[in-house]
Structure formats: C-alpha cells, structure tokens
Amino acid sequence: AQTVTQSQPEMSVQEAETVTLSCTYDTSESDYYLFWYKQPPSRQMILVIRQEAYKQQNATENRFSVNFQKAAKSFSLKISDSQLGDAAMYFCAYKTKGNTPLVFGKGTRLSVIA
Amino acid sequence: EAQVTQNPRYLITVTGKKLTVTCSQNMNHEYMSWYRQDPGLGLRQIYYSMNVEVTDKGDVPEGYKVSRKEKRNFPLILESPSPNQTSLYFCASTALGGLDADTQYFGPGTRLTVL
Numbered sequence: 001a002q003t004v005t006q007s008q009p010e011m012s013v014q015e016a017e018t019v020t021l022s023c024t025y026d027t028s029e030s031d032y033y034l035f036w037y038k039q040p041p042s043r044q045m046i047l048v049i050r051q052e053a054y055k056q057q058n059a060t061e062n063r064f065s066v067n068f069q070k071a072a073k074s075f076s077l078k079i080s081d082s083q084l085g086d087a088a089m090y091f092c093a094y095k096t097k098g099n100t101p102l103v104f105g106k107g108t109r110l111s112v113i114a
Numbered sequence: 115e116a117q118v119t120q121n122p123r124y125l126i127t128v129t130g131k132k133l134t135v136t137c138s139q140n141m142n143h144e145y146m147s148w149y150r151q152d153p154g155l156g157l158r159q160i161y162y163s164m165n166v167e168v169t170d171k172g173d174v175p176e177g178y179k180v181s182r183k184e185k186r187n188f189p190l191i192l193e194s195p196s197p198n199q200t201s202l203y204f205c206a207s208t209a210l211g212g213l214d215a216d217t218q219y220f221g222p223g224t225r226l227t228v229l
Contacts, residue, residue: 033216033217035217035218037220042222043202043222043223043225044220044222044223045204045206045220045223046220047217047218047219047220050214050217091156091157095216095218097215097216098210098216099145099162099164099210101147101159101162101172101173102157102159102206102218104156104157105156106154106156107156
C-alpha cells in the first residue's frame with residue numbers, strides 16, 4: 001500500500017525567510033500525482049501545488065515550489081519569502097490516476113514568526 | 115466561481131438522530147468523495163462516487179451512507195449518529211480528465227459533534 005511520510009511534525013520560520021517541508025512516499029507505481037495542501041486555522045483544505053510524476057520539471061506556484069526526486073521518492077515543498085498568512089498545517093498527498101483516493105501524510109504544522 | 119459547498123458548516127446533535135450533510139460542486143466533476151479528519155489519524159476516506167448512481171466504500175464506511183442521484187450532489191447520511199462520529203468532514207470533487215485531472219478540490223468542511 002502506498003504511504004506518505006512527513007517527518008517534521010512542526011516547523012517554524014522567520015517572516016521573509018525560506019523554509020522547506022519534507023515529504024517522502026512509498027509506491028511501486030510509475031505514474032502518479034503528488035500534492036501539497038494547506039490547512040489554515042479556518043480548517044479549509046487548500047491546494048498549494050500539484051506535480052505529475054512523469055514530468056521532470058519541478059512545479060512552482062508563485063512563492064511555492066517543490067523539489068521532486070522521483071528515484072528517491074521525495075517531494076519537498078519550499079516556501080520563499082514566508083508571510084504570516086503561510087502559517088498553517090501542510091499536508092503532502094499522493095494519488096494514482098483514476099478511481100483512487102488521496103493518501104495523506106500526517107502533516108507539518110508551520111509557524112511564521114514576525 | 116468554481117467551488118465545492120457543504121452544509122451545514124457546524125452541527126451539534128444527539129446520539130441516534132438521523133442527519134444529512136449536503137455537498138455540491140459546480141465543476142461538472144465525475145468523481146466525488148467524503149473524508150473525515152481526526153487528530154492523529156489524518157484524513158480518511160469514507161465513501162466515493164465515480165459518477166451518478168455509482169458509489170463505493172472507502173476506508174471507514176461503517177455508520178455512513180451516501181447517494182449520487184445527480185452529478186453535482188453527493189450527500190453524506192448518518193442514519194444513527196454515535197459519539198465516535200464526532201469529527202471534521204470534508205467533501206471533495208475531482209475531474210477524471212483534463213488539465214487538472216485527479217486533483218481533488220475540497221469543500222470548507224463540516225464540524226460535527228455527536229453528544
């Protein structure tokens with residue numbers, strides 16, 4: 001079964017600095033998707049970034065970028081120029097194509113220090 | 115605006131009193147699902163639906179029912195709620211094709227407390 005591991009239960013970063021959240025996963029599939037979701041105190045699940053496994057280019061969305069290492073099964077999220085609004089729980093998630101559920105990691109709680 | 119809506123957002127009820135949490139999406143997505151989120155257990159899938167009249171169990175289906183009579187709606191039904199169903203519930207929808215294929219978009223969540 002696929003598993004997703006986030007080894008950092010909590011992280012903190014100074015405002016305007018850069019932080020990297022780690023995620024590793026286990027799968028025998030070759031084609032799949034990886035995601036980072038943000039859950040702020042409002043508890044809404046917000047899609048941050050999406051990566052298709054067959055694409056070698058790392059996905060970016062404004063201040064958010066990933067380092068996707070397929071051979072190592074690693075998918076880290078880098079947040080640049082951190083802002084107070086980035087404070088949230090961040091979940092890494094994995095999904096194969098089609099009729100399959102998202103598999104979530106346990107999350108990393110990010111604090112941003114002014 | 116493309117979105118997934120859930121109602122109610124907050125609900126406090128008593129054991130055994132049937133309730134329904136509605137979910138609706140306006141993105142014409144085929145795939146819809148329900149998750150519950152509990153501290154220390156993360157998000158777990160309850161039920162999912164690939165299309166109208168097609169539903170199937172997820173990881174934790176006991177005590178829940180769903181229906182998919184229309185493509186846009188996917189209600190979650192608790193026939194006889196119990197305290198162990200106190201949780202945060204999310205509905206999500208997914209396109210099975212296109213540029214954002216397999217990307218799940220979540221509703222705002224429903225906080226349910228069963229006394």
